[in-house]
Amino acid sequence: MTGLSGDKMKGTLQTVEADTSLQKVAPHNAEAERQLLGAILVNNETYYRVSDFLEPHHFFVPPHQDIYEKIGHLIRAGKTASPITLKTFYPADAKIADLTATQFLLRLAADAASIINAEDYGRTIYDLALRRNLIRIGEDMVNIAYDAPIDVPPAQQIDDAERRLFELAETGRSEGGFVSFGDALTETIEMAHAAYNREGALSGISTGLRELDRLMGGLQHSDLIVLAGRPAMGKTSLVTNIAYNVAQSYQAEEQQDGSIKTVNGGVVGFFSLEMSAEQLATRIISEQAEISSSKIRRGDISEAEFEKLVACTQTMQSVPLHVDQTGGISIASLVARARRLKRQRGLDLIIVDYIQLLSGSQKNSGNRVQEITEITTGLKALAKELNVPVIALSQLSRQVESRDDKRPQLSDLRESGSIEQDADVVMFVYREEYYLSKTEPDPDTAEYAAWEAKHNAAKGKAEVIIAKQRHGPTGTANLHFEGQYTRFSDLAEEDHLPERME
Numbered sequence: 001m002t003g004l005s006g007d008k009m010k011g012t013l014q015t016v017e018a019d020t021s022l023q024k025v026a027p028h029n030a031e032a033e034r035q036l037l038g039a040i041l042v043n044n045e046t047y048y049r050v051s052d053f054l055e056p057h058h059f060f061v062p063p064h065q066d067i068y069e070k071i072g073h074l075i076r077a078g079k080t081a082s083p084i085t086l087k088t089f090y091p092a093d094a095k096i097a098d099l100t101a102t103q104f105l106l107r108l109a110a111d112a113a114s115i116i117n118a119e120d121y122g123r124t125i126y127d128l129a130l131r132r133n134l135i136r137i138g139e140d141m142v143n144i145a146y147d148a149p150i151d152v153p154p155a156q157q158i159d160d161a162e163r164r165l166f167e168l169a170e171t172g173r174s175e176g177g178f179v180s181f182g183d184a185l186t187e188t189i190e191m192a193h194a195a196y197n198r199e200g201a202l203s204g205i206s207t208g209l210r211e212l213d214r215l216m217g218g219l220q221h222s223d224l225i226v227l228a229g230r231p232a233m234g235k236t237s238l239v240t241n242i243a244y245n246v247a248q249s250y251q252a253e254e255q256q257d258g259s260i261k262t263v264n265g266g267v268v269g270f271f272s273l274e275m276s277a278e279q280l281a282t283r284i285i286s287e288q289a290e291i292s293s294s295k296i297r298r299g300d301i302s303e304a305e306f307e308k309l310v311a312c313t314q315t316m317q318s319v320p321l322h323v324d325q326t327g328g329i330s331i332a333s334l335v336a337r338a339r340r341l342k343r344q345r346g347l348d349l350i351i352v353d354y355i356q357l358l359s360g361s362q363k364n365s366g367n368r369v370q371e372i373t374e375i376t377t378g379l380k381a382l383a384k385e386l387n388v389p390v391i392a393l394s395q396l397s398r399q400v401e402s403r404d405d406k407r408p409q410l411s412d413l414r415e416s417g418s419i420e421q422d423a424d425v426v427m428f429v430y431r432e433e434y435y436l437s438k439t440e441p442d443p444d445t446a447e448y449a450a451w452e453a454k455h456n457a458a459k460g461k462a463e464v465i466i467a468k469q470r471h472g473p474t475g476t477a478n479l480h481f482e483g484q485y486t487r488f489s490d491l492a493e494e495d496h497l498p499e500r501m502e
Helices: 006-023 030-042 045-050 062-076 083-089 101-110 115-147 154-170 181-197 210-216 235-248 277-289 293-298 303-316 331-345 368-386 398-402 418-422 432-437 447-458
Strands: 224-229 251-254 260-264 268-272 321-324 349-353 390-395 425-430 461-469 475-482 487-490
Touching (some): 030 062, 030 101, 030 115, 045 062, 045 115, 062 083, 083 101, 154 331, 210 461, 224 235, 224 368, 224 418, 235 268, 235 277, 235 321, 235 349, 235 390, 235 487, 268 277, 268 331, 321 331, 331 368, 368 418, 432 447, 432 461
Parallel strands (some): 224 425, 268 321, 349 390
Antiparallel strands (some): 251 260, 475 487
């Protein structure tokens, strides 16, 4: 048997697909559409039962789309929508399904569904429209993949398909519209009750660090939080601590509709572009087990310490902290992966370590400032789209090192003013101990005593400087830092310290 050439095979496939498409009709229910339209024409109050989620384009039959749109215009204008008022919008000789417009509209009213079932009919029409949209997305994917246009590489097609699917999953919810003041009061009390029960009584997600929560009220939904600092300040250590604190506190409850709602802590997605997942896990287990990470890496641990490690590991197994260790990914890939994690496992906090290791689209290649602008804009859009806080780490320029006071400022943010502009919160990590240890004078000099006193005062302390906060105060959170365990924690309060021996 002779083989088919490429062109013939493609032609044969297209013929088969055409034959198949002729046999299949897009899912719809014309009867439900007719009965719902009839119910609205008989009683205009029915329109308000479905108008929150049902749009004209959800109807399959074009005349039905047109009628529903005209009904909406009339009702929103405060007028009555009936076969008699609607017919004035059609020419006298207009035909709908071989009937005059007046006859068609009167027949719709005669076929009206019960007012009780109107919302069910609307939901049926909406669900069928969703199925048609799914089919359309699938067909577009097939057609674009067949054509293989040069300006749409496969990675971009995948990202576009995921974006469209996510939009489809998130649209059409029936929440919204007016609520009575009594219902609004009830919701307020429920929100206050939830904040009261949440760790630290915060409006946002607790970081697990008391001073930071006091200044920020927790990590707020849809906020882009930029955490910046010079190397060795402990940026990654701080976000790793926060990520584990949030994931460890995770509690959720099932809602009446079967969905899962987070009531404390959260599911964390950690994009570690610099470190591997194993290195990140080593840091976290070092912090939790209080065993130096360098000792863990070298295997320089006792049997008791190893047992402690194993016990900690077993406790940490179920913590909802998901790590993506792909280096140098684009902002588009990061957004697509975050959407996927949100759909599949839930997502309450995103961490990106760090901004300068992300890449933008190819269009901005060669212009790093534009690329950083695209990245920060994309991260802010992602925070709003998924309604979760995004913590993104950033480097600082070297000009910090040339100043006497090395505390960072907003102007030190590297490569682009868009980082400051797009961020809702900008925080800096600063450890004076690090800089003092590099300027130790000779012990025999007069300056040594003053240096030693200053170094002892700064030892084990870190400052998290909130330089910008769109919805709250700026200020400094003083924290305790243990370098050997890469751990940030709350400083002991003065009145809780043991008495000093003279």
